[in-house]
Amino acid sequence: xxxxxxxxxxxxxxVILDIxxxxxxxxxxxxYNQVMRLSSEKPHTIHAIMxxxxxxxxxxxxxxxxxxxxxxxxxxxxxxxxxxxVDSGSNSLRALxxxxxRIHAPFGRKVAMVATLDEAMIHIARxxxxxxxxxxxx
Numbered sequence: 059x060x061x062x063x064x065x066x067x068x069x070x071x072x073v074i075l076d077i078x079x080x081x082x083x084x085x086x087x088x089x090y091n092q093v094m095r096l097s098s099e100k101p102h103t104i105h106a107i108m109x110x111x112x113x114x115x116x117x118x119x120x121x122x123x124x125x126x127x128x129x130x131x132x133x134x135x136x137x138x139x140x141x142x143x144v145d146s147g148s149n150s151l152r153a154l155x156x157x158x159x160r161i162h163a164p165f166g167r168k169v170a171m172v173a174t175l176d177e178a179m180i181h182i183a184r185x186x187x188x189x190x191x192x193x194x195x196x
Contacts, residue, residue, distance in 0.1 A: 061089040063096075071102060072182060078111035080118055083126050090130060103139040103189070105182045109175065110145040117148030124154075128162045131169070140185045142178040143171045 060081040066074040073093050097104040110116050120126075145151050152171060159166035170181050 061085045063089050063092040065096070066107060070096075070100060072105045072107060072179075073097075074107045074109055076109050076111070078113055078115070080115050081120070083120050083122070086126070086130075090133075094133075094135060097135050097137055100137065103137055103186070104135075105139040105185070106141045107175070107178045107182075108141065108143045109178075110143065110148065110151070112146065116145060117150040119151065119154055124158055124161060127158050127165060127169075131162070131165050134168065138168075139189070140182060141169045142181050143169065144173070144175055144178050145171065146173040 060077060060079040062076040064074055064076070066072040073096055075089050075093070093104075093106055143151070143155065155169075155171045159169075170178075172178050172181055
């Protein structure tokens with residue numbers, strides 16, 4: 059399997075998907091379903107990091123990426139926070155991400171793309187802080 063799913067932190071608020079090689083949509087949907095099961099077991103917000111291996115396929119995405127990406131975003135559970143794609147330097151993946159965010163604005167609000175795991179955790183922390191501030195004002 060080219061996609062592994064595991065908790066990233068002790069608080070079990072961040073799930074990481076380790077992605078390597080030429081993955082398929084079936085594999086991603088299987089991993090997505092694992093994330094949904096893990097999320098359903100927790101009362102708090104769950105974030106996901108898609109960590110791309112820096113292998114020869116790091117910029118790879120199977121055909122129909124736009125359709126599948128939009129479909130996955132529409133199925134997120136209520137306690138899902140944000141997804142962060144970690145990939146350091148894949149121009150093709152960055153271009154695909156940019157196209158999807160232009161076509162489907164909710165994708166851009168729920169998915170970010172950064173270069174490192176540290177940046178991903180910073181992005182998640184900022185998201186959590188914005189949510190706390192918004193809930194505090196309410």
